[in-house]
Amino acid sequence: xxxxxxxxxxxxxxxxxxxxxxxxxxxxxxxxxxxxxxxxxxxxxxxxxxxxxxxxxxxxxxxxxxxxxxxxxxxxxxxxxxxxxxxxxxxxxxxxxxxxxxxxxxxxxxxxxxxxxxxxxxxxxxxxxxxxxxxxxxxxxxxxxxxxxxxxxxxxxxxxxxxxxxxxxxxxxxxxxxxxxxxxxxxxxxxxxxxxxxxxxxxxxxxxxxxxxxxxxxxxxxxxxxxxxxxxxxxxxxxxxxxxxxxxxxxxxxxxxxxxxxxxxxxxxxxxxxxxxxxxxxxxxxxxxxxxxxxxxxxxxxxxxxxxxxxxxxxxxxxxxxxxxxxx
Amino acid sequence: xxxxxxxxxxxxxxxxxxxxxxxxxxxxxxxxxxxxxxxxxxxxxxxxxxxxxxxxxxxxxxxxxxxxxxxxxxxxxxxxxxxxxxxxxxxxxxxxxxxxxxxxxxxxxxxxxxxxxxxxxxxxxxxxxxxxxxxxxxxxxxxxxxxxxxxxxxxxxxxxxxxxxxxxxxxxxxxxxxxxxxxxxxxxxxxxxxxxxxxxxxxxxxxxxxxxxxxxxxxxxxxxxxxxxxxxxxxxxxxxxxxxxxxxxxxxxxxxxxxxxxxxxxxxxxxxxxxxxxxxxxxxxxxxxxxxxxxxxxxxxxxxxxxxxxxxxxxxxx
Numbered sequence: 001x002x003x004x005x006x007x008x009x010x011x012x013x014x015x016x017x018x019x020x021x022x023x024x025x026x027x028x029x030x031x032x033x034x035x036x037x038x039x040x041x042x043x044x045x046x047x048x049x050x051x052x053x054x055x056x057x058x059x060x061x062x063x064x065x066x067x068x069x070x071x072x073x074x075x076x077x078x079x080x081x082x083x084x085x086x087x088x089x090x091x092x093x094x095x096x097x098x099x100x101x102x103x104x105x106x107x108x109x110x111x112x113x114x115x116x117x118x119x120x121x122x123x124x125x126x127x128x129x130x131x132x133x134x135x136x137x138x139x140x141x142x143x144x145x146x147x148x149x150x151x152x153x154x155x156x157x158x159x160x161x162x163x164x165x166x167x168x169x170x171x172x173x174x175x176x177x178x179x180x181x182x183x184x185x186x187x188x189x190x191x192x193x194x195x196x197x198x199x200x201x202x203x204x205x206x207x208x209x210x211x212x213x214x215x216x217x218x219x220x221x222x223x224x225x226x227x228x229x230x231x232x233x234x235x236x237x238x239x240x241x242x243x244x245x246x247x248x249x250x251x252x253x254x255x256x257x258x259x260x261x262x263x264x265x266x267x268x269x270x271x272x273x274x275x276x277x278x279x280x281x282x283x284x285x286x287x288x289x290x291x292x293x294x295x296x297x298x299x300x301x302x303x304x305x306x307x308x309x310x311x312x313x314x315x316x317x318x319x320x321x322x323x324x325x326x327x328x
Numbered sequence: 329x330x331x332x333x334x335x336x337x338x339x340x341x342x343x344x345x346x347x348x349x350x351x352x353x354x355x356x357x358x359x360x361x362x363x364x365x366x367x368x369x370x371x372x373x374x375x376x377x378x379x380x381x382x383x384x385x386x387x388x389x390x391x392x393x394x395x396x397x398x399x400x401x402x403x404x405x406x407x408x409x410x411x412x413x414x415x416x417x418x419x420x421x422x423x424x425x426x427x428x429x430x431x432x433x434x435x436x437x438x439x440x441x442x443x444x445x446x447x448x449x450x451x452x453x454x455x456x457x458x459x460x461x462x463x464x465x466x467x468x469x470x471x472x473x474x475x476x477x478x479x480x481x482x483x484x485x486x487x488x489x490x491x492x493x494x495x496x497x498x499x500x501x502x503x504x505x506x507x508x509x510x511x512x513x514x515x516x517x518x519x520x521x522x523x524x525x526x527x528x529x530x531x532x533x534x535x536x537x538x539x540x541x542x543x544x545x546x547x548x549x550x551x552x553x554x555x556x557x558x559x560x561x562x563x564x565x566x567x568x569x570x571x572x573x574x575x576x577x578x579x580x581x582x583x584x585x586x587x588x589x590x591x592x593x594x595x596x597x598x599x600x601x602x603x604x605x606x607x608x609x610x611x612x613x614x615x616x617x618x619x620x621x622x623x624x625x626x627x628x629x630x631x632x633x634x635x636x637x638x639x640x641x642x643x644x645x646x
Contacts, residue, residue, distance in 0.1 A: 058551045093553030100544045108545045110566040110641050123553050155642045171552060181551075 005033035006178060006211050007057065012071035014052050014061065024282050026052050026066060027235045031309055034179065037209040039201070041222040041243065043257065044232035045278045050215050051101075053232070054183045056080070057213070058098055059088050076178065093123040097172030097210075099165070099182040106164035107156040113167050114152035120174035139170040142207075143200060162193035166200065173204060180204070180212045186221070198225050219246075219254075220261040228315060231257065234279050234289035237309065239318045250312055250323035253290045288321065296322055337642075341635060344646050348631040355623030360404050362619065363391065363612045374417060374610045390415075391612060413620065414613030418606070423617035426602060431621070432505065434598040436514055437590065438583050441521035442576060448522070449530035449572075454564055457537035468534070472527035480586075484520045484593045491516055501595035517590045525579065532575050536568035543567070570637040570644045577633020581626030 014027040027049035034040050044050045055061050056068055059080065073080045075096070078087065092098075100106075107116050117136040121127055127135070133152070140148035143166040156164055165185060172180055182201065186194040202225045205212055216222045223229060223243045231239040231254045239251040249255050256274045276293040279285060286304035291297045301321055309317035312324075320326065363370050371387040372379060388394055391414075392403050407414070413423035456468050475483070491498045498516040511518075540546065541564065549563040588600030599618060606614035634646040 060547055060550055063547065063550075089553060092551050096551070098548060098551040100548045106545065108549065108562060108567070109643050111562055115562075119554060119558065120552055157643055168548070171548075 006036045006076055007034040007213075008072065008074045009033070009053070010072040012053070012056065012073055013069040014049065014056060014066055015069040016064065016066040023069075025069075025235060025284075026281055027056075029306070029308075030071075030232065030235070030237045032230045032237055032240050034211050034213060036178070036211055037205065038227045039205055039212045039214060039225055041219075041226035041229045042213060042215045042232060043217065043219050043222070043229055043254075045217060047234075047278055047281060048232040049235040050232050051183055054181050054213065054215055057179075057181050058092065058096060059083065093120065093177075094175045095177050095179065097175070097177040097180045099168050099172050099180060099185045101184045101187060106159075106161075107167050107171075109156050111155075112152065113154055113156070113159070116167070116171055117152070117174065120171040123175055135174075139174060140167075142173065142204070143167070143170045145170075161189050162196065165189065165193075165197055169197075169200060169204070173208065173210070176208050176210070178211060180210055181215075182212060183215045184217070185214070187216075187218075194221060198222070201225065219257045229254075234284050235281070236289060236307070236319065238290065238307075238320070240309065240316065241318075242315050245313075245316060250316070250318040250326055251290075251320045252294045252296050252326060255326075256293075256295075288319075296326055298322065337638075340638065340646065344631060344634055344638075348627050351627045352624055355627060356405070356408065356620060357401075359616050359620040359623065360401060362616055363393070364397070364400075369393075370610070370612045374612070387417075408620075413617035416606070416611055416614045418609050418611045418614070423614055426614065427599060427617065427621055429505070430597055430599040430602045433503065433510070433514070433596055434584060434587050434591070434600060436510065437517055437521060437587055437596075437598065438580050440514070440518045441525055442580055444518070444522040445525035445529050446576070448526045449533050450565065452526075453530045453533035454537050454560070454568075457534045458541060458564065460538070468530075472531050475523060475527040476531075480520065480524055481589050481593055483523060484517070484590055487516050487520045488593070503596055513594075513596065517587075517594045517596065521583075521587070521590060528579065529572055529576060533568060533572045536571050537564060540564060540568045566640055570641040573637045573640065574630075574633050574644075577629045577636075581622075581629045584622045584625060 010031050012027060012030040013025065014030075015023045015025050018024050030049070030053055032040070042050045042053065052061065052064070052066060055064065055066070056073060057075070057080070061067055068081050071081075075091065078091070080091075083091070107113060111119075114133070114136055117139060118132045121132050121135050121139075122129075136152060137148045140151060145151055145163060145166050151159070151163070151167070156167075159167065169180075169185075172182075180201075185201070186197050189197065198221065201212055201214065204210055214222050214226060219229070223246055226243045229239075229241050229243050229246060230237055231241070231251065233253050239249065239254050241249055241254065246254070246258055249258065253274075256272075259272045260274055274293060275295075279289055279292065285292055286302070288294070288297075288301040288307055291301040294301065298321075307319040307321065309319050310323070311317050369384070369388075371384045371391060371393065375383055375387060392400055392407075394400075395403075411424060413427070415422050416426055419426070452468070456464055488498070488500075492500055499513055503513050504510050545567075546563050549559055554563065585600060585603065587598060588604050590596070591598040591601045592604075603615065603618045603622075605611070606618065634644075637644045638646050
């Protein structure tokens with residue numbers, strides 16, 4: 001653990017209001033840190049709480065009727081849980097950029113691309129209005145959009161999926177934020193476009209020393225560009241591991257995720273899948289939440305208990321009880 | 329408007345204009361056909377059973393019912409091009425003359441109530457949809473549903489009961505066609521109509537905003553840190569307005585005929601009443617002329633509504 005990380009999340013617990021009295025835990029005990037200039041991959045199946053964790057970083061949980069119930073969430077010394085609107089105004093769009101889920105989103109349909117870039121650029125109140133267009137073109141060049149002059153005048157429906165996502169990245173980096181939150185930025189895009197977007201994010205990190213938190217359910221895809229991988233399962237962070245060491249993972253879930261990739265180079269016949277379904281929110285098993293699906297499960301895994309992340313190597317933490325017995 | 333210069337937008341608008349013109353043409357054909365496809369002879373229907381042959385023949389000539397259907401149509405179109413919509417059989421005045429003295433009242437009624445309905449609906453719908461507090465949404469839905477389910481003449485009668493009978497703020501009848509003075513006679517019907525339109529429009533706008541606010545780009549806007557005013561316009565209202573605008577333009581058209589009830593209750597000399605009178609007295613040139621004008625206005629309104637919707641939101645297919 002570094003001494004002064006950019007973002008520090010500790011035992012974060014996110015709940016959602018179902019009815020007036022009923023509360024449902026979506027995330028509990030999520031813990032990890034993001035260091036300056038690092039790309040962190042947040043991996044997990046649908047419903048593991050990774051999207052909600054992202055939303056807590058940008059303060060839009062309440063839009064989904066969710067809130068932070070406990071834990072710590074600190075961005076560069078600022079307590080984001082207690083942050084007031086005025087604090088968020090200084091952070092959003094300035095110090096934290098956001099790239100939305102590609103499949104659903106994209107730029108605002110009723111504004112030209114140019115208008116949206118201008119909006120992002122003018123978040124800096126002192127920016128001279130006369131330079132907005134120049135800066136817009138510069139940003140579009142950074143995200144490698146061809147014919148940027150034309151794109152400025154276009155609307156989102158005139159752009160391809162990959163271009164929309166490039167525009168969103170351009171908006172996100174307008175103020176050179178310290179952190180970019182990218183929530184499944186390439187889901188639903190062509191494989192080649194996915195690779196290009198990943199390459200672009202990598203380039204941005206290199207050029208601006210931006211930390212990026214990259215949410216995905218595609219481990220092989222993001223393992224290429226991330227420094228560290230944080231694996232989430234059923235509302236908990238189960239492992240944090242440097243991406244180089246992914247093959248030596250000490251958590252059966254990570255191993256299973258990694259093994260279920262489709263290997264295009266050497267087709268080996270049978271595709272490996274993970275047993276069963278992810279436990280649904282509210283029906284998490286006591287003890288290890290992966291126990292129902294795990295190949296290595298023992299009785300001690302099923303006992304009701306807290307499973308904190310255990311430091312087992314440099315930058316490598318796992319919550320598996322049997323980590324020292326697991327070998328591939 | 330720089331975006332009008334863009335060839336794609338321009339092409340779409342010209343295409344839509346072409347459609348409006350072709351619909352106008354068919355409106356004209358239908359209004360021409362009305363007198364000729366009704367069962368029986370319009371002239372003898374008008375003059376009654378005991379009419380003399382000469383009188384009927386004379387009227388047929390005035391009504392342009394002699395000669396081949398093609399030459400009748402040519403005469404009709406030539407007349408329209410010269411601004412001649414025919415002459416009322418009942419009063420002997422030209423149709424144009426009658427329309428231009430009664431249409432403004434109806435237009436005042438429609439335009440004012442549309443304006444106020446929009447003015448009310450926008451803040452009501454957006455705030456209720458945005459904050460989505462269950463009890464308030466429930467009240468909003470119930471109140472608008474009750475207003476929608478109540479016939480407009482009933483709401484008008486309640487209005488008269490309160491404002492004319494109880495407190496005497498509105499005159500019982502009479503009209504002054506001069507502009508600000510006419511509002512003295514029109515404010516109560518405008519109020520009643522506004523109430524009804526508001527409940528329709530605010531419901532549509534409410535559901536659009538409810539849909540819009542869930543969209544991912546709204547969240548992106550919040551996280552980008554967009555200021556309140558910009559956010560309200562570009563992220564809530566503008567993306568939600570298109571269905572409302574289209575509905576409004578359609579409602580304004582249909583209301584031309586529907587205001588007849590309000591005009592009758594408030595004893596206002598509007599065009600709706602004129603149309604009903606013309607139908608009752610078999611005044612065919614009047615019916616034909618008024619229908620043509622209603623048709624053209626409706627086509628024009630829906631064209632304008634579609635164009636505005638398209639300019640607001642390019643996703644709209646027009």
